[in-house]
Amino acid sequence: MDRKTLDAVSMYTREQASRESSFNAFDMNVQRDLLRSITGRMLDENLGLTVTGKDAFLVRSRVTLHTLLPKIEEWHQLSQHNTYRERFPWIDNIAEISDKTTRDRLDDRLVDMLHRDDTERIWLAPPEIMSWDNVDGFKFRTPKADVVPELNLRSYFEDKYRPQTEVTITHLRRDKIFARSNKDDADVDRWRVYQCIHADIDDGSDRFILDEGQWYRIDPDYAAELADFRASLPPTAISLPDYDDDDEAKYNDRAAKHSQLRLMDKDLVKGIETEARSRIEVCDLLHTEGAFIHVKRYSGSSTLSHLFSQGAVAADNMRFNPEFQNRVAEKYPSIILSNGRFNADQHEIAYAIIAKPGNDDVQLPFFSLVNLRLFTNIIRRTGYSKITLTIIPNRRA
Numbered sequence: 001m002d003r004k005t006l007d008a009v010s011m012y013t014r015e016q017a018s019r020e021s022s023f024n025a026f027d028m029n030v031q032r033d034l035l036r037s038i039t040g041r042m043l044d045e046n047l048g049l050t051v052t053g054k055d056a057f058l059v060r061s062r063v064t065l066h067t068l069l070p071k072i073e074e075w076h077q078l079s080q081h082n083t084y085r086e087r088f089p090w091i092d093n094i095a096e097i098s099d100k101t102t103r104d105r106l107d108d109r110l111v112d113m114l115h116r117d118d119t120e121r122i123w124l125a126p127p128e129i130m131s132w133d134n135v136d137g138f139k140f141r142t143p144k145a146d147v148v149p150e151l152n153l154r155s156y157f158e159d160k161y162r163p164q165t166e167v168t169i170t171h172l173r174r175d176k177i178f179a180r181s182n183k184d185d186a187d188v189d190r191w192r193v194y195q196c197i198h199a200d201i202d203d204g205s206d207r208f209i210l211d212e213g214q215w216y217r218i219d220p221d222y223a224a225e226l227a228d229f230r231a232s233l234p235p236t237a238i239s240l241p242d243y244d245d246d247d248e249a250k251y252n253d254r255a256a257k258h259s260q261l262r263l264m265d266k267d268l269v270k271g272i273e274t275e276a277r278s279r280i281e282v283c284d285l286l287h288t289e290g291a292f293i294h295v296k297r298y299s300g301s302s303t304l305s306h307l308f309s310q311g312a313v314a315a316d317n318m319r320f321n322p323e324f325q326n327r328v329a330e331k332y333p334s335i336i337l338s339n340g341r342f343n344a345d346q347h348e349i350a351y352a353i354i355a356k357p358g359n360d361d362v363q364l365p366f367f368s369l370v371n372l373r374l375f376t377n378i379i380r381r382t383g384y385s386k387i388t389l390t391i392i393p394n395r396r397a
Contacts, residue, residue: 001026002036002054004096012036023088030090031374032367034216047074093222094370097208097215106208106215107169110199114153115165121200121363124151125300126179127191127212132247132297136182140175140193147180149396150357151196151299172197198300198365209366211301218366226369233376236350236388238287243354244395248297251354252284261293262286262332269317269327282314282328284352290335291348292318295392298353301365308368311349312375319344319382344383351389357396 005011015026020041028035037054048061048071057079063071084091097103113122137147140159148155157164160175172194179189192213199210207218239258245251256263264286269279283292292314296307317324319342329336338346351372355362364372376387 001028001038003028004034004036005029005032029374032370034094034096035091036096047071047078093219095217097217103215106201106203106210109201109203110197110210111167111169111172113199113201114167117164119153122153123198123363124153124156124177124193124196125198125298125365126151126189126302127195127300128189128302129306130179130299130303131188132299133249134181134183134188136180139178139180141178145178151177152356156193169194196300200366211365211367216366223366226366226373229373229376230364230369230389233372233387233389235390236291236293236348236352238291238293238348238350240293240352240390240392242393242395243297248284248295248354252295255285255295260288262288262335269324280314280317280324281310282318283311286332286335287348287350288335289348290346291350293350293352295352295354298356298362301367304353304364304368305371307351307353308371308375311351312378315344315349315379315384316382318342318347319384345385347384348386348388349379349384351387352392353390354392355394357394360391360393362391 001015003013003015005013017025037052039050039052042048042051042059048059050060052058057075059075061071097106110122113119137149138151138155139145139147140156146159156175156177157167161167161171173192175193176190177193177196178187180186181188195213197210199208201208201210205220207220207223209216209218238260241251241255241258243251245254252263255261262285264281264283269282284295285293287293292311294307294311294314296303298304318328318336325336325342329342336342353362372389379387
């Protein structure tokens with residue numbers, strides 16, 4: 001089995017069983033893993049012995065020159081069936097688009113929408129986790145170019161293409177975005193513009209997502225299911241200030257001056273692993289009533305998926321790691337412990353996402369929604385019942 005795990009950093013994995021096994025023997029998480037290829041035994045040995053499915057169809061079968069054509073016709077007929085959905089209904093939830101004709105058509109649709117300034121569901125964001133305390137802003141040319149504090153399509157077009165109808169898919173694949181350090185004039189990272197585009201596009205009855213340079217087909221029912229889950233998470237009742245700071249660290253420090261909030265940002269505690277490097281941030285802000293608040297500036301699916309994962313890892317350690325729990329309780333015993341023990345059900349796990357400058361809301365990328373549901377369910381299974389998701393308005397121009 002070959003699969004791709006959709007996480008803060010996408011992982012490609014190949015697993016092979018030492019002997020014939022069931023599908024459940026493989027360590028696949030159907031909520032966030034994409035099945036890329038699989039090899040198995042055919043149920044009808046008259047059709048073949050083993051089969052591998054990916055972009056091409058590879059089968060081991062006993063044939064002669066006279067039986068080859070009828071077999072090909074049978075295989076083709078089977079390929080039109082969807083009976084696999086009875087046992088594996090999740091297969092079509094997310095499908096990576098490998099067909100070049102389809103990708104080219106979607107690229108054309110993307111460029112057409114950019115030309116018409118139909119960009120409500122198209123935006124730019126770094127394709128990986130950013131260390132914001134080391135980033136001054138972004139630019140589209142180097143070495144001499146204007147620096148913008150946040151990535152956005154308007155700045156890209158104004159800097160490179162006037163009018164924006166001049167942009168082509170070749171430009172998007174060729175042009176670069178540079179992240180500039182706030183310590184010197186060096187570039188701390190760079191990506192192709194196409195890598196940074198997040199797009200959510202309807203094409204007929206199908207819905208497609210462009211994420212980190214790859215197109216995916218999304219089942220509409222699955223997309224609606226994730227949207228409903230996100231809507232089911234309430235915002236926290238805790239009063240958090242609007243964002244009007246240079247970076248996350250300064251925001252957390254300012255928020256912690258509130259009498260009911262304690263600063264935990266970068267306060268690392270040893271996790272379950274015994275290695276010294278396995279240190280975990282409990283949360284960014286700790287409320288006196290026991291809420292663990294995790295704060296992150298919005299910057300694409302990688303950053304948000306990392307935020308949701310961080311919250312789940314910290315919650316798990318607080319629940320099951322006595323050493324971790326005791327280290328946190330040493331500082332704030334009245335907040336962490338109740339009658340001398342930690343009760344997960346009395347603590348809130350609060351995710352707080354800082355919107356883009358001048359915005360009060362955030363449109364969560366599709367793959368962030370996938371990971372939000374995954375990690376929320378993990379947290380709930382460990383005993384926490386109150387999980388919230390709050391958008392922090394950004395007052396920066």
